[in-house]
Amino acid sequence: xxxxxxxxxSTIGRKLIMSLTGLFLILFLIGHVSGNMLLxxxxxxxxxxIYAHFMTTNPAVKILSYLTYISIIGHVxxxxxxxxxNKAARPIGYGQSTxxxxxxxxxxxxxxxxxxxxxxVVHMKTFWYEMHWGGxxxxxxxxxxxxxxxxxxxxAFQNEFMVIGYVIAMxxxxxxxxxxxxxxxxxLGLNHRKYSPAIHTxxxxxxxxxxxxxxxxxxxxxxxxx
Amino acid sequence: MKLTLKIWRxxxxxxxxxxxxxxIDGISTDMSFLExxxxxxxELSAKDEDPVHFDHDCREGICGMCSLYINGHPHGPKxxxxxxxxxxxxxxxxxxxxxxxxxxxxxxxxDLVVDRASFDRxxxxxxxxxxxTGGVPDANEIPIPKRIADEAFDSATCIGCGACVAxxxxxxxMLFTSAKISQLAMLPQGQVERMTRAxxxxxxxxxxxxxxxxxxxxxxxxxxxxxxxxxxxxMNREYFSASVKSENV
Numbered sequence: 001x002x003x004x005x006x007x008x009x010s011t012i013g014r015k016l017i018m019s020l021t022g023l024f025l026i027l028f029l030i031g032h033v034s035g036n037m038l039l040x041x042x043x044x045x046x047x048x049x050i051y052a053h054f055m056t057t058n059p060a061v062k063i064l065s066y067l068t069y070i071s072i073i074g075h076v077x078x079x080x081x082x083x084x085x086n087k088a089a090r091p092i093g094y095g096q097s098t099x100x101x102x103x104x105x106x107x108x109x110x111x112x113x114x115x116x117x118x119x120x121v122v123h124m125k126t127f128w129y130e131m132h133w134g135g136x137x138x139x140x141x142x143x144x145x146x147x148x149x150x151x152x153x154x155x156a157f158q159n160e161f162m163v164i165g166y167v168i169a170m171x172x173x174x175x176x177x178x179x180x181x182x183x184x185x186x187x188l189g190l191n192h193r194k195y196s197p198a199i200h201t202x203x204x205x206x207x208x209x210x211x212x213x214x215x216x217x218x219x220x221x222x223x224x225x226x
Numbered sequence: 227m228k229l230t231l232k233i234w235r236x237x238x239x240x241x242x243x244x245x246x247x248x249x250i251d252g253i254s255t256d257m258s259f260l261e262x263x264x265x266x267x268x269e270l271s272a273k274d275e276d277p278v279h280f281d282h283d284c285r286e287g288i289c290g291m292c293s294l295y296i297n298g299h300p301h302g303p304k305x306x307x308x309x310x311x312x313x314x315x316x317x318x319x320x321x322x323x324x325x326x327x328x329x330x331x332x333x334x335x336x337d338l339v340v341d342r343a344s345f346d347r348x349x350x351x352x353x354x355x356x357x358x359t360g361g362v363p364d365a366n367e368i369p370i371p372k373r374i375a376d377e378a379f380d381s382a383t384c385i386g387c388g389a390c391v392a393x394x395x396x397x398x399x400m401l402f403t404s405a406k407i408s409q410l411a412m413l414p415q416g417q418v419e420r421m422t423r424a425x426x427x428x429x430x431x432x433x434x435x436x437x438x439x440x441x442x443x444x445x446x447x448x449x450x451x452x453x454x455x456x457x458x459x460x461m462n463r464e465y466f467s468a469s470v471k472s473e474n475v
Binding site for chain 2 (some may be wrong): 089
């Protein structure tokens with residue numbers, strides 16, 4: 001084994017992969033939520049559709065999107081690998097186990113992550129797949145012909161089950177992030193009395209703000225369009 | 227005090243084992259937890275039954291030999307060692323569940339006794355400094371800032387009892403290993419073997435079959451010596467920098 005594979009297959013190295021992919025996905029969330037704020041613009045979806053067109057055609061964005069796919073897949077595979085190791089480390093459990101004073105999110109990252117993954121599959125089928133390969137209507141703006149993803153979004157969020165599902169999924173994402181954000185820095189070895197309290201606070205604020213903004217989109221569309 | 231004890235009994239490493247319930251009476255609140263266990267064992271011996279085996283040594287909270295997972299907490303409800311836990315922490319009529327540490331790397335030897343030699347092997351892999359023995363060195367010969375000395379000492383207070391492993395949902399030994407790496411990484415004496423130490427101790431920790439850390443903080447909350455999670459972050463830094471910089475390919 002080379003020193004690289006040796007390092008990355010150690011428990012700490014595998015945690016490093018979890019941390020780096022997780023942090024990249026946090027960056028992705030910032031980009032994703034910022035762009036999607038265009039859904040709130042009252043222009044019949046023009047800005048949103050032009051943005052969606054840019055996001056699917058720009059070569060730089062293309063590279064970022066592949067990095068995102070790799071991060072998601074890597075984050076999932078490495079978490080399964082680590083979970084297998086962790087389960088094997090305690091083959092016989094305790095008869096009486098009282099949860100100690102640790103956060104619910106930190107103890108259930110696997111379950112929270114699995115729910116977020118299921119959401120992600122549904123979400124990508126609904127929008128990402130439709131945008132790339134689905135039979136999507138076109139609209140004409142000054143710049144030419146654009147795929148009308150905005151209408152697809154409006155249509156999807158007329159369904160109350162979809163809206164409720166999205167809001168619930170965002171709650172799970174919030175819990176996942178509430179531990180994941182600061183945990184990623186701890187794994188990188190970034191723990192210091194000067195900046196760790198700030199990382200923790202920013203992590204909590206981030207884990208509330210981003211999912212709330214995401215969840216507000218289907219709710220807003222549902223109540224303004226029906 | 228009158229208590230009901232639910233104790234894990236297991237004849238040997240290959241036995242399946244199970245809980246056995248023992249009622250016990252006449253326990254003073256001033257007794258230590260292990261003295262209460264002694265009372266039980268005297269009763270069992272008088273009845274010609276096999277006494278409950280458990281680890282203990284100094285009974286002063288400094289050796290790290292006692293263990294016991296009591297009512298869902300390593301070393302019981304207080305942040306101390308089992309030997310320093312007193313019966314006043316319990317109430318009359320309580321049922322107390324007593325189990326061994328649970329980890330693949332800590333196999334049960336008998337009853338509540340587990341084999342913690344995996345910790346010894348982690349130390350053997352690099353948790354030392356190689357020095358020539360000779361005359362006693364002068365005090366303060368190597369200047370070390372007070373803050374660094376204190377911090378290294380905080381890490382060195384780890385008694386290697388294994389409560390971190392017992393508390394961790396992944397049976398991870400990272401708090402222990404990181405404390406042992408930290409105490410030497412911060413001091414001048416530890417610099418010579420600093421990189422190989424981090425690499426070898428982590429490799430041994432993995433080879434022993436301990437889990438990985440999920441940063442829940444259960445270990446820190448249960449550690450009788452209050453070893454902090456900052457040690458784990460330091461170990462990660464030491465390990466990453468050793469991986470990149472050391473001459474071992």
